[in-house]
Amino acid sequence: MCKGRLFIVSGPSGCGKDTILSELFLRRPDIRFSISTITRAMRQGEREGQKYHFVSREEFLKLLEAGEFLEYNEFVGNYYGTPRTPVEVCIANGEDIILEIDVNGAAKVRSQMPEAVSIFIMPPSIAELKRRLERRGTETPQQIESRAECAKKEMKRAIEYDYIVVNDDLQKAVDDLASVLRSDGLKRDRQEQILDEVLKQC
C-alpha cells in the first residue's frame, strides 16, 4: 500500500489557521488531525481527544521517557507534546495527517521526519493581523502588540516551509491548502500502486 504523508501547518496567532483547517476537514474528512498530548487543565468548551489529550505530568513524563513524542515543549509549567505513534500508524495505513504546530515544534518534527510537507499560513500584512486580533475582542491592546511581535518573529521563519499560503480570502486560502494536499497525492512516489497496476498490463 502507498504510504500516507505528514503535513505540518504553522502560522502566527490571528492568521486564520484554525478556520482554514476546520473548512479543510469539512471538505476532506479522510484527512486525519494530530491530537497533542498536554498537561494543562482542561478549559471550558474543550473535550478530551478533540484537539488535545489531557494527561497528568507523571503520565506525560512516562510517555516522554518511552520515546513517545515526536517533539515536546514546556511552557509556563505545562508540557505539550506531539505523539509519535498515531502519526506513524496513519502514514503506514496510507492516510494523510495534519499537524498544527508552532515554528519551533515544526523544525523539530521536520528534523525527524524530513519527508513531511510543511505549509506556513501568513496574514496579508501585520496591520491586518492586528485588526483580526482586535476583532476577536479577547485581548487587551498590550496583548495584541505582544502577539504581533511574536507573529513577526514567526513569519521570519516562513522560509523554512515548503509552501506559503497567504490568507487574504478564506475560501482562496482553503483552496490553496487543499491543492497542496491534493497535488502531493499525485507525486510519482505516491502513485506507484496505480502505476504498477497499469504497467502490469503492458
Place this chain on the structure above:
Amino acid sequence: MCKGRLFIVSGPSGCGKDTILSELFLRRPDIRFSISTITRAMRQGEREGQKYHFVSREEFLKLLEAGEFLEYNEFVGNYYGTPRTPVEVCIANGEDIILEIDVNGAAKVRSQMPEAVSIFIMPPSIAELKRRLERRGTETPQQIESRAECAKKEMKRAIEYDYIVVNDDLQKAVDDLASVLRSDGLKRDRQEQILDEVLKQC
C-alpha cells in the same frame, strides 16, 4: 518579479490529454500554451498559431541553427520543434506555460530546463485506452493495436515525471492537473515577493 514555471504534459494518444488541457485553459486563461513549430502541411481545421506555427523546411533549419529550439524531432520527413524564446519570455514575465509533448521530447526539455515540472497523464488501463481509441472511430483495428503498443512503451516512462494523473474521470483529472499548477505557485521560492513585502513590515 517572481518567475513563471514551465509545465511539461505528456501521455499516450487516447489518454484524454487534449480534452483535459482544453478544460484547464477554460478555467485558467492566464496560463500560456507552448506552440510548436512544424514543417508539415496544414490540415483541415488547423489554424496558424493555434496549436502550431507552420514554417518551411528552410525556415525551420535556420531557426534550428540559431539555437531557437528547446528540442526538435524529424518524423516521416517533417520537422517538429519547441521554440525556446516564447517559453523563456513567459517564465521571465512570471507567467506559467504548458508544453504538451511526447516522452522523448519531454526528456530533452527536462535536461535543458531541470526546474520544469512534468506531469504524465495515464489512462486507467490499456483496455480503456483501446476502448477510447475505438470510440473515436478514426482508426483501423490494426492502427489501434499499434497505438496501444506505443502507449505501453510511453507509460513505462511515466516514472520520469514529477506527477502522475490518472484519467478515469475527466473532471477529476482536470482538478488534479489544476491542483498541481496551483500548489506549485505556492512553493516557497514562488512566494518570495509576497513574503518580502510582509517581512518588510516586520
